[in-house]
Amino acid sequence: MTAxxxxxxxxxxxxxxxxxxxxxxxxxxxxxxxxxxxxxxxAGSISNVTAELLADGLLEECGSVESDGGRPRILLRVPPGRARLVGVDVGETQVRVALFDLALTELAASDHPLTDGGHDVGQVVAAVLGGLDEVLAGTDPATVLGVGIGVPGIVEQGDPAADGHGIVVHSQTIGWDAVPLGRLLRAGTSLPLYVDNGAKTLGQAEMWFGAGRGARHAVIALVGSGVGACVIVDGARFRGATSSAGEWGHTRLHVGGRRCRCGARGCLEAYVGAAALVKCWGRAPAGADDKAGLAALLGAATDGQQAAVELLDEAAEYFGAAIADLVNLFNPERIVIGGWAGLLLGPRLLPGIRRSAARHALRFPHAQTSIELGTLGPDAVTVGAAALPLSHFLDSGGDLTQR
Structure with missing residues (x-):
């Protein structure tokens, strides 16, 4: 036995x-x-290991470059078609399932609208499994490294040896109390399952491939119907004692303020989340979901309607103040605003957010921090979810038997 x-x-x-x-x-x-x-x-280790990886089909030669007087240097890359990844974004307006190659190029996608804000667990599970069937049609399951899923709420991973059965989700805002999501999904798929909070998967995507790349200390904010964040400390996601770190949307901006969906008053989400903004405006077209309602609010502000302009100006002020708290608490070098609502609001609100953050943050750490919009688009949670099985694959050294 090894010590x-x-x-x-x-x-x-x-x-x-x-x-x-x-x-x-x-x-x-x-x-x-x-x-x-x-x-x-x-040099010996590199020669031996690259030879192994080439023999396993995990690396391939892809051209050469001239060297200084010697033989050309052969270039290596990971072949994108060697395996497949699935990313799932369980949002509050829809479930999006996408199939990717190893380069995170989207190969197929399936969108399933949710009619009740994601409250019905059965509807969500059916949408995920139905989406898997659609995007994996004609794909050899043996080439799929796993299914990564980003969800709203706190994720308990359970026993890693339980093959996903122990994954439990707590999401107070949508009424999920200890939902055994892993067990429910496992009944419909045998593929490896990796589940994490949606803001954390967004954070992973932006740090690896987007606006966070190159930073060691950052905060990636997800603004959708609700608000969350992924805190990056020295290049790693900060999870906290029970993986609930980053519930930024439920930090207090105003004691006794607006009622939040979580049941408390004065949460950041109640002032900048899409659902709260549309509700507070109160003039969205009948039957409009959060996306359509937010688009209508922005359109009204562009047209100069005073109520819409004032509401969005207030949102920028509160958002900037909350970002100032992140600056003072975590001293990040970069703060990235993403999520479908964050990207929709960003072009109008970002100047006001930056001004507000400058007013409320301590001057020295604020001067070291940039505030930017995400670069991966509104589907970055899906990309980040696919990065969960990808990360496992890379950590294992490309061991395809560890699926």
Missing amino acids: RGKRTVRDLRRGSRSILLRRVYFDGPISRQELGQSTGLS
């Missing part, structure tokens, strides 16, 4: 595979020489 804490030769080999696979994935095409400079591994 606790002692790494075996197999562990070291897997670690080397993971280091090289990650580096090639994020920085490729890249040469073996560049891998040596960036990873610190010996």
Whole structure:
């Protein structure tokens, strides 16, 4: 038996595979020489491990570049078609299921509107499983690394050995109290399941592929019907004791203020979330969902309607004040605003948000922080969800038996 804490030769080999696979994935095409400079591994290790990964079909040669007087350097990359990933965004207006290749290029997608704000668990589960059937039609299940799912609320992962059965979701705003989502989904699919909070999957996507790339300390804000955040500390997502860190939408802006969907008063979500803004405006077309209602509100403000202009100006002020709290608490170098509503509101509200943040934050940390919009579009949660099985794949060193 291996002593606790002692790494075996197999562990070291897997670690080397993971280091090289990650580096090639994020920085490729890249040469073996560049891998040596960036990873610190010996030339012998790089030669052996890349040979293994090439033999396994996890790397491929993709051209060459001239070297200084020597033979051309062969470039390596991760072949995009080697495997498939599924990302699922369980929102409050719809469930979106998408199939991706390893380069996170979308290959197929299925959208399922939700008629009750996501409260009916059965409807959500049926939408996820129905979407899986649609996007995976004609795809060999053996090539699918897993299904990543972003959900509103707090996720308990349970026992990793339980094959997803132990995944439980708590979402106070939509009435999910200890919903056994893993068990419910497992009844309809045998694919590996990875579930996390939607804001955290958005954060992963923007940090890897979008506006957060290159930052070590950041906050990625998700603004949709509600509000959440992913806090990045030294390059890693901060989860807290029970994985509920980042419930930024339920921090207090006004004691005794507007009623929030969570039941409390004065939450940030009650002042900047799409559902709250549409409700407070009260002039959305009959039957309009949050997306249509928010678009109508923005249109009214563009037309100069005073009530709409004042409501959005107030939202920018509150949003900036809440961002100032993030600046003072976490000292991030970058704050990224994403989510479908954040991107819809951003072009109009961002100047006011920045002015408000400057007024309310401490001057020195604020001067080190940029406030930007996300770059991955309104479907970034889906991309981030697909990154969950991708991350597992890279961590394992490309071990396809660890699905």
